[in-house]
Amino acid sequence: MPIKFDRPLPVAILLGIITQALFCWRLAVPHMLVFDEVHYVPAARTLLTLAHPANAEHPLLGKELIALGVWMFGDTPVGWRAMSTLAGTATVLGCYAALWLLYRRVWTATLGAVLVLLNFTVFIQSRIAMLDGFMAAFVVLALACLLWSAKANGAEAVWARWIGGAMFLGLAVACKWAAAPYVLFAALAFLLLKRGNPHRWPGLSWWAGPIMLGVVSVATYLATFMPAFFYATEPISVSTLLPYQLAMFKLQEQVLPPHTYQSSWEGWVLMIRPIWYLYEPVDGAQRGILFVGNPVIMWGGLVAVAASLWAWARERDVRTGALAGLWVASYLVWALVPKSPSFFYYYYLPSIWLPLVLAGAIHHWHKRGWHLDEALLGAAAVLFINFYPVLAATALDDPGSFHRWTWFASWI
Template sequence: MRLFSRPLPAALAIGLVAQILFCWRLTTPHVLVFDEVHYVPAARMLRGLVGPVNIEHPLLGKTLIALGMTIFGDGPLGWRALSTVAASAVVTGVFAILWLIFGRVRTASIGAVLTLLNFTVFVQARIAMLDGFMAAFVVTGLAALLWAMRARGAAVWWRWLLGALLLGLAVGTKWTALPYLGLAGATYLIARWRRPDLWPGLHPLVALPLLGGVAMLAYFATFWPAFLYADQPLTFARLLPFQLDMYRQQTQVLPPHTYQSSWWTWPFDWRPVWYFYEPADGAQRGILMLGNPVVMWGGLVAVVAGIAAWVRDGDARTGGVALLWIASVAMWALIPKSLGFYYYYYLSSIWLAMAIAAAFDHWRVRLRYWDEAFLAASAVLFVHFHPILSAAALRGPGSFHGWMWLKSWV
């Protein structure tokens, strides 16, 4: 057990468990699920360098799906394999962030395990969509920037550059990662103003241009495959106008959708999305993009507690994690999307698990062992809901009613 009291073995153990869990029965169902109908064909076109398709998003996420198909074949395993790796990176990245902020293996482990047990990461791990890759780059990018915070010498620089590179790749997967570049820069300025010994030798006049410049170079580099298309290849003259084309696609007014929801309802787990519910592989199966109610609703209490810890006790670390969640939700009030869907809350659900771990860390003396009880409750619900998260065989078309706590979940 002493081995797992050290951060690296603990993080690797949790990451390995996550990877095994994400891969179990990964190829079920053997048909395209939800937005896989858009991204898998786009990945096929990209793999063959045929021509532009699915131009409303940058290329990197579809490139990674195409890479999975190249390694594992054009089938369910190839479509989804790298999504499992991305989700495991999210789990271990959460561990790294909490360890770097709080320096406690228990706190980091609580946050990582809650991330694993929060249904959203499990569901996104098993589908070929862009959000899982984007989240992995954001989480690991922020972890790298924090890793640079207390480094010395050249390590400060290359870790900072690594963080900038990963955040640039996140934007190259999906534009919704862009606000996190701004948040990272603002957090750096505030933290360094309070404690000039952080990121030693990395002056703001150097750090911020490096952050933005490297991220921008990484972003534009993700378009390289488009220059090799057989039909309508991208050119340097078209690179910037193409960004405007994507913006117009992103902001077009779309017709109403059955599963649309407003951003302010997402924290309440109000309107999840059925990614799949139909007969497949010889049985009725379903995949519901839903958050673990223990984590989602308990996390709201943790956010309030985190702000209280900052205001009352001056705990900027716990308050900062809570503010990260608040900012991640508030940005959707400004993003010009005509329709909203619950899976847009994916990154916020990750920060919510971190907010819970941070709150338990702050009140660890008063709430001793409550974190273990919270984990147990989360695990019980994970097991209970697992059949409609994993496309397990159900008894029949009406089986989903057994899991519908709210009418809005139907």
């Protein structure tokens, strides 16, 4: 039987301390720009000087956060990546909060959050200066805040929490446009749940909820462009703010040359083509960073999705079915996004939902006498320890060491 936790706040504090420590350990290694850091760190440096637009195909907030880390800790590897560690910890704690709000069981929330921590994708993105970690953190916090609003008793609290969730969604989109579908997902979920139970979200009508999501998220998104009004060269203004979005869209539509690590969305669920963010001699040793998911979580999560959809269809377990539906929607949306080439790290947000689906499925099937939590945690932890050298860029024995972790030829 799992350990019986019954005090959510102390567990959350302990989980946050452990998570932040793990993300920060040896954060400065490697002492060089890794993978897409070559785009975003120079853009953050330029942003600090307010010289001119840089990396103009993406919104500003993610680069603003990287720049904040550089301003606080210096133009060093720690400065580049410091804010990403905070985003990673916020992601883990946001998942904990969301599961607690859904199930009111501390063990279920802890199980899901620890699985998020042990999933390789979250660990790696929390230690690199890229935009996806910030985007995901704000989406997860939005989910938790919107669920919290459903638990409020009075209309004033409902509105405050709902607006907070909408602001987080706006901040997510301000990091990367890939978060935009989640505004629609939230609106549709609200309408469906409100229709099923009109007493949810007291004081927030069926039409006011989606409108507030749209208005607040868009206003929050636009507010993050304020630094661009002060560029020394090519500043934007109120009149050019919207045309600037069109220019960003055109840059997003660019078809880039083929890339060694490109992959199609259909293969992401099976991790057919992960990415070596780094594999070269650096800091006096051969080092590597393989962006791949924890197989126990990524593949076991697919089984959990099927089991959760079954639980929803057969037993009307709305909570567990909704988590599975969130993964399905966040994955299938990539079938509609005309992005070429595409990469496995686009699957980052769906990979975060899989641990939550696993925790929800285990919670549902636990009452049937199925006790899979300890075995799942143990297997995930063993693989995390085994893969740690190519997650954290520790020193490897020789240039051929990668064979130990490349389970398939397509992983090379």
